Structure formats: C-alpha cells, structure tokens
Amino acid sequence: MPDPIDVAKLVEKMPTPSEGTEKGGRKGILSGADKGAMDSAVADLRAGGREGVVALVGTFVDADPSADSAARHLLHALVINAGAWPAEERRGLASALASAVGGDRPREVQAFVIRQIQLCGDAAVAPALGKLLADEALSAPAAAALLAIREGAAEQFRAALADAGGRRRLDAIQSLGLLGDAASAEAFKKLLSDEDRDTRVTAGWALASVGDAGAAEVLLRAADAKGYERIAMTKACLLLADRLAAGASQTGAAKMYQSIQDTRTGESERYVREIAEKALRGAGT
Amino acid sequence: MTDQQQNPPVELTRRKFLQSAAVASAAPALFHIVPRHCLGGPGHTAPSDLLGGALIGCGGQGPNTFKQMQKGLNVQLLAQCDVRFVDKADDATFYTDFRRVLERKDIDLVAIATPPHWHALIAVAAAEAGKDVLCEKPLTRTIAEGRAVVNAFSRYGRILQVGTFGRFGASRDKRKIQTHKIMRSGLLKNCEGVHIAAGGFKVREWSGRPEMKVSEVPKSLDWDMYCGPSPLKPFVRDRIGGTHRNYWDYEGGGLSDMGQHHFDPVQWEFGKDDTSPVEIEAHAPPAHPEVTGMWGWVEMKYADGLTFVLDSKEWGEPYGRKKSRDVKLADLSDEDQKTIAALPDPAPLLTFAEAVKTRQQPGGNPEAAHRAATIVHLANIAIRIGRKIRFDPATEQIVGDEEANRLVSQPMRAPWHL
Numbered sequence: 001m002p003d004p005i006d007v008a009k010l011v012e013k014m015p016t017p018s019e020g021t022e023k024g025g026r027k028g029i030l031s032g033a034d035k036g037a038m039d040s041a042v043a044d045l046r047a048g049g050r051e052g053v054v055a056l057v058g059t060f061v062d063a064d065p066s067a068d069s070a071a072r073h074l075l076h077a078l079v080i081n082a083g084a085w086p087a088e089e090r091r092g093l094a095s096a097l098a099s100a101v102g103g104d105r106p107r108e109v110q111a112f113v114i115r116q117i118q119l120c121g122d123a124a125v126a127p128a129l130g131k132l133l134a135d136e137a138l139s140a141p142a143a144a145a146l147l148a149i150r151e152g153a154a155e156q157f158r159a160a161l162a163d164a165g166g167r168r169r170l171d172a173i174q175s176l177g178l179l180g181d182a183a184s185a186e187a188f189k190k191l192l193s194d195e196d197r198d199t200r201v202t203a204g205w206a207l208a209s210v211g212d213a214g215a216a217e218v219l220l221r222a223a224d225a226k227g228y229e230r231i232a233m234t235k236a237c238l239l240l241a242d243r244l245a246a247g248a249s250q251t252g253a254a255k256m257y258q259s260i261q262d263t264r265t266g267e268s269e270r271y272v273r274e275i276a277e278k279a280l281r282g283a284g285t
Numbered sequence: 286m287t288d289q290q291q292n293p294p295v296e297l298t299r300r301k302f303l304q305s306a307a308v309a310s311a312a313p314a315l316f317h318i319v320p321r322h323c324l325g326g327p328g329h330t331a332p333s334d335l336l337g338g339a340l341i342g343c344g345g346q347g348p349n350t351f352k353q354m355q356k357g358l359n360v361q362l363l364a365q366c367d368v369r370f371v372d373k374a375d376d377a378t379f380y381t382d383f384r385r386v387l388e389r390k391d392i393d394l395v396a397i398a399t400p401p402h403w404h405a406l407i408a409v410a411a412a413e414a415g416k417d418v419l420c421e422k423p424l425t426r427t428i429a430e431g432r433a434v435v436n437a438f439s440r441y442g443r444i445l446q447v448g449t450f451g452r453f454g455a456s457r458d459k460r461k462i463q464t465h466k467i468m469r470s471g472l473l474k475n476c477e478g479v480h481i482a483a484g485g486f487k488v489r490e491w492s493g494r495p496e497m498k499v500s501e502v503p504k505s506l507d508w509d510m511y512c513g514p515s516p517l518k519p520f521v522r523d524r525i526g527g528t529h530r531n532y533w534d535y536e537g538g539g540l541s542d543m544g545q546h547h548f549d550p551v552q553w554e555f556g557k558d559d560t561s562p563v564e565i566e567a568h569a570p571p572a573h574p575e576v577t578g579m580w581g582w583v584e585m586k587y588a589d590g591l592t593f594v595l596d597s598k599e600w601g602e603p604y605g606r607k608k609s610r611d612v613k614l615a616d617l618s619d620e621d622q623k624t625i626a627a628l629p630d631p632a633p634l635l636t637f638a639e640a641v642k643t644r645q646q647p648g649g650n651p652e653a654a655h656r657a658a659t660i661v662h663l664a665n666i667a668i669r670i671g672r673k674i675r676f677d678p679a680t681e682q683i684v685g686d687e688e689a690n691r692l693v694s695q696p697m698r699a700p701w702h703l
Contacts (some may be wrong), residue, residue, distance in 0.1 A: 028494030033570035069495040077571035083688030147696040172698035227388040268390040270304040
C-alpha cells in the first residue's frame with residue numbers, strides 16, 4: 001500500500017511572501033516563486049489522488065489567509081493543471097472536491113472549494129452543487145459553478161427556485177434566465193409583481209431572455225414603472241422583441257416595438273423611441 | 286430627488302440632440318428672438334451648452350477622469366457616486382447606488398472610475414439609460430463583458446470612450462500611419478512584424494499580498510455593493526483603493542492596468558481594432574487563486590502572423606524567442622508599395638467631446654477598447670492557465686480548453702448580469 005501523501009511537505013514548495021529585501025522587492029508578494037518546485041508539488045499531489053486532495057482541503061482554515069494561503073495556492077494549481085488531464089481523471093478530481101463540501105466545514109472554506117469546482121467540474125457534480133443552493137452563504141458560489149458547467153444546471157435551479165427566498169431566489173432566477181430556461185417562464189411571470197424591486201427586474205430580464213411570446217403583454221405592463229425599474233424593464237421589452245423578431249413571431253415583435261414607440265413620448269426617452277422606430281422600419285411596418 | 290431633477294425643464298438644442306439615438310436630419314430654419322443669456326459667450330453660459338455630468342467611482346483617478354470628460358464640453362458635476370459614501374449619501378448629490386444616478390433625467394454624461402469589475406455593468410446600464418460614457422481602462426474585467434458593452438452602445442446609439450489616449454498620438458505619427466495603412470490594406474500576407482513591449486507592467490508594484498489578514502469592514506463602505514458582480518469574500522484592506530489591482534476578482538494586476546495603455550495605440554498602429562490574437566503562450570509560475578503575481582513573458586500571435594510580446598523583465602528568464610521587427614513597406618511588392626502610397630491617410634480620430642457633439646464614434650470606441658482589453662485578458666488567462674491557448678476572434682471563445690474558456694466569461698453574482 002502506498003504511503004499516505006504528506007501534503008504539508010508539498011505546501012512547503014509553494015512560494016511564501018517576500019521580506020522585500022531583494023532588489024526591486026516588495027514585502028508580502030510572491031516574488032520568489034520557483035516554478036520548478038511548484039510544478040513538482042503539483043505533480044506529486046496529482047499522484048496522491050483523491051486522498052491527497054481531501055487531506056489538503058482538510059488543512060484549510062476559515063478566513064485566515066496567513067494560515068493557509070500556500071495550501072490553497074497548491075490546490076488551485078492542481079485544479080488548473082487538471083484542465084489538460086484526461087476527462088475521467090479530471091472528473092475524479094471534481095468528485096473529490098465535491099466530497100469536501102457540505103457538512104460542518106467552514107462556509108468560507110467550502111466557497112473556495114466550490115470556486116475550484118467551477119473551473120474543473122462537469123455535469124456529474126451538478127447534483128452536489130444543487131444541494132448547496134439551499135445554503136444562504138453558498139448559494140452564490142454554487143450558482144456560479146453550475147453556470148460554468150451548464151449541463152444539468154437548469155433542473156438544480158428550478159428545484160431551488162421553488163422554495164428559495166431573498167438572495168438565493170435571485171441566484172435561481174438570474175441563473176435560469178442565463179440558461180434560457182423556457183420551462184421557468186410561468187414562474188418568472190409571477191415574480192413580476194413581487195414586492196422586491198431586484199426580484200421584479202431580474203424576473204423581467206429572465207422572462208425576456210427565454211423569448212416567451214406569451215410574455216409580451218405582461219412585460220410591457222411591467223415596463224410602465226418609474227425610475228431605474230422603467231429603464232431595466234424597457235430593456236427587457238426590447239430584448240424580448242428582438243428575440244421574437246429573430247424567431248417565428250414577427251407580428252409579436254412588431255406589437256412590442258409599436259407599444260414602446262407609442263409610450264415613450266418624452267424627450268428623455270427619445271433614444272428608446274428611435275430604437276423602436278428603427279426596428280419597425282426594418283420590419284417594413 | 287426634487288421635481289426639478291425628475292422632470293427638468295426641456296432645453297433646446299444640446300440635450301434634445303443628445304437624447305437622439307441617431308444624428309437627426311437638418312430641420313427647416315426658424316426665426317426666434319432669443320434672450321441674451323441663452324446665447325452663451327463671454328460671461329454667459331447658454332443653458333443649451335450645459336450638460337449634466339456624474340462621476341461613479343470617486344476615489345483615486347476619479348476626479349481626473351471627470352476632468353477628462355469635461356474637455357471640450359461644458360459639463361456640470363451634478364452627482365457623485367461611491368460605495369464609500371455610506372455616511373454621506375443623500376440620494377441628491379452623493380450616492381452609493383449608481384442606479385439612482387442613472388435614473389436622473391438631468392444627467393447626460395457619466396464618468397466611470399470604479400475598479401474594472403464594475404466597468405462593463407455600469408457602462409451598459411448607462412447606455413440603457415441614454416447616457417454617454419467615459420470609462421477608465423481597462424474597459425472590462427473579462428472578455429465576454431466587452432462584447433456586451435459593444436452591443437449595448439450600438440443598440441442604444443450612445444457614445445463611449447475608454448480612458449486611454451495614446452492612440453490619438455499614434456494616429457498622427459507618419460511612421461505609424463504607414464504601418465496602419467499597410468496592415469489594413471490586406472496586401473501583406475504572412476506578416477513578420479514583431480512588437481515587443483519590454484518592462485513597464487508594474488508586476489511587483491501591483492502583485493498581491495496573499496497573507497494579508499481579514500479585517501473589519503469600514504463603516505463608511507458598502508462592501509456587498511463594492512464586490513458587486515464579483516464573489517463576496519471576507520474583507521481584506523488591500524481589496525479596496527488602488528491595490529484592488531492586485532486581485533483577480535477586480536482586475537488583473539499591472540498587466541491589465543498598464544497593458545491597455547500600451548497596447549491600445551499599438552493595436553491601432555497595426556490595424557487590429559476589430560480582431561484578436563489567435564495563439565497565446567505565457568511563461569509564468571502557477572498563479573495564486575486570489576492575488577496577481579509574477580510572470581515572465583507572454584507571446585501572442587495574430588492570424589496573419591503579426592506577433593505581440595509582453596516581456597515583464599521582473600521574473601524568470603527574459604524573452605528571447607523572437608527579435609523586434611517593424612512592418613516595412615519593403616515587405617510588399619513594388620506595385621503594392623505604390624498602392625499603399627496612394628492610399629489616403631485614415632480620418633483623424635474623434636475626441637470624446639467631438640463624438641458627443643457629432644454622434645460619430647470616438648477614437649477609443651467600444652469595439653477598439655474591447656479588443657485592446659481582450660489582449661490583456663488573454664495574456665492573463667495564459668498566465669493563469671499555464672498552457673498555450675488558442676482563441677477564435679470571431680466567436681470570442683478559447684478553443685479546445687474548456688477550463689481556460691471558463692475564464693473568458695465568468696458568472697456574475699446576482700442581481701448583477703449583462
């Protein structure tokens with residue numbers, strides 16, 4: 001049986017902050033980075049497999065860069081190196097990282113590990129990330145990782161949207177909009193009348209992003225708002241109109257452009273009216 | 286906000302003109318009797334000459350950025366926005382939320398001098414609100430943000446100039462004009478030009494200190510808003526102020542900051558405002574996940590063979606693969622040289638003020654600024670990835686390296702998105 005990997009010895013090969021005494025030096029930066037030593041540490045950690053990765057994560061300390069910066073540097077270097085590995089081996093790394101999140105580990109440490117998964121993960125870890133969408137502190141990094149992975153992400157966000165509130169709900173709405181998830185259109189429509197402005201605006205944009213022709217009327221009504229919300233919802237209307245024009249609904253698009261032209265009559269909104277006029281001219285209406 | 290700010294009196298000429306998404310056609314002349322104070326001139330500022338300005342990001346370079354925006358224009362500072370104004374925000378003159386600034390109808394121009402992770406978002410929001418923008422460099426933090434900026438300013442017919450101006454001098458230099466004409470002519474096949482930028486990237490100066498301790502968030506700072514689209518992380522003092530440059534979350538070290546200064550005029554000179562390098566390779570130690578650090582050199586090649594090199598001169602062996610080489614008229618046949626000689630010089634680049642007045646593209650327009658920022662972003666991606674990367678300038682994706690491609694477009698934290 002191979003000897004367990006001594007991660008502490010590998011971490012020692014990573015650069016430490018400079019004293020700043022060398023020529024042109026500056027205290028605290030990693031100016032003494034020895035690429036050869038670092039590459040060797042990464043190679044050894046790779047050879048240590050899952051056990052080495054889990055052991056390394058076990059050395060991380062909650063929100064104390066002076067305690068574990070070099071260890072995190074080593075893990076990140078391994079993750080970056082994994083981009084050139086065979087897919088199966090990279091999947092194994094992502095799986096090892098996923099096994100290190102959840103549970104009692106400090107949230108800040110878990111967030112760091114999730115950001116590494118964001119670089120190397122694939123659909124296989126989507127369910128593990130999906131569970132983290134229920135955690136207030138981890139929802140945002142988990143959402144970012146799922147969006148980077150894309151495959152298998154939408155179903156995780158749909159499930160999260162069903163019972164999420166506050167920032168977690170925004171994570172889910174925005175992510176589903178970015179994924180173009182048409183199945184969430186009805187959920188977005190309901191959120192247009194939410195009491196939270198950020199939720200209304202994000203839902204409006206997400207609804208436009210999925211290109212639902214049935215959303216035109218409700219989106220135009222939502223755009224009859226004031227201040228920044230009016231600006232943001234108008235953008236959503238133009239986005240939906242563009243989507244419809246590019247797809248199968250030229251009539252739907254024309255109706256939206258016409259409505260924008262008719263309702264943006266003030267001088268301060270002339271630039272929007274002209275966009276609609278130009279679009280209508282282009283459509284020959 | 287007062288009623289005056291919500292619904293300011295409609296002024297003739299300048300503000301109405303700026304509100305157009307396109308240049309208006311000439312109207313029939315009308316006869317007016319105009320009060321003296323409306324005509325401007327010595328001692329009088331005509332109301333139609335005065336534009337409303339806002340500064341978003343008031344520390345560091347901010348005041349200079351606003352002054353730059355005022356050159357050639359009559360701009361009054363009406364609003365200042367900074368996430369460190371928690372103690373003094375009144376939502377009338379001082380703000381912490383840029384959206385409150387952008388909804389003001391009396392604001393025409395916006396100067397953006399926040400850290401780069403906010404540049405694209407605020408610029409796009411400003412375009413959507415009908416404002417023209419002068420935005421500090423680098424224009425963006427990621428490549429994907431840049432395309433969103435280009436699309437928004439085109440869609441809304443707004444003006445954006447990036448805050449670096451070396452290309453204006455380049456565009457008046459006879460030698461560089463000739464290089465520009467050769468490169469844009471399409472006559473030069475297999476370009477052998479090599480441009481080497483040696484030193485000046487402030488690598489050590491803007492390298493991060495990874496072991497700085499977490500500390501308490503200053504009471505006057507809205508930390509969540511400061512982080513904005515970037516991950517919300519424990520507060521470390523160096524993450525704000527000029528040292529934000531040292532963190533991947535907000536910028537990309539001295540390479541991002543000084544790189545766009547250097548390569549923006551070079552990009553113009555070599556006629557590459559509408560494309561990007563296709564092969565990028567770096568010599569650097571494995572990058573830290575949080576802070577920028579050492580790198581030796583980056584070599585980037587365009588599809589036509591042109592090579593750009595960044596040689597930091599601050600780490601590792603100096604670059605020695607290729608020697609600097611100009612693009613020369615003699616690289617062309619006699620006949621093609623005559624063709625180049627007969628070509629007119631490119632039109633002078635418009636300043637921000639000229640662009641605002643004429644509604645034509647300024648010299649540092651969105652596409653050019655985006656492509657120049659892409660140069661530094663690709664360089665940093667190559668440094669962080671540690672492998673040679675291939676980039677498709679048309680799709681703006683890295684080819685054959687999914688992990689590297691995940692640095693091209695990085696998901697933003699809700700509710701921020703492009």
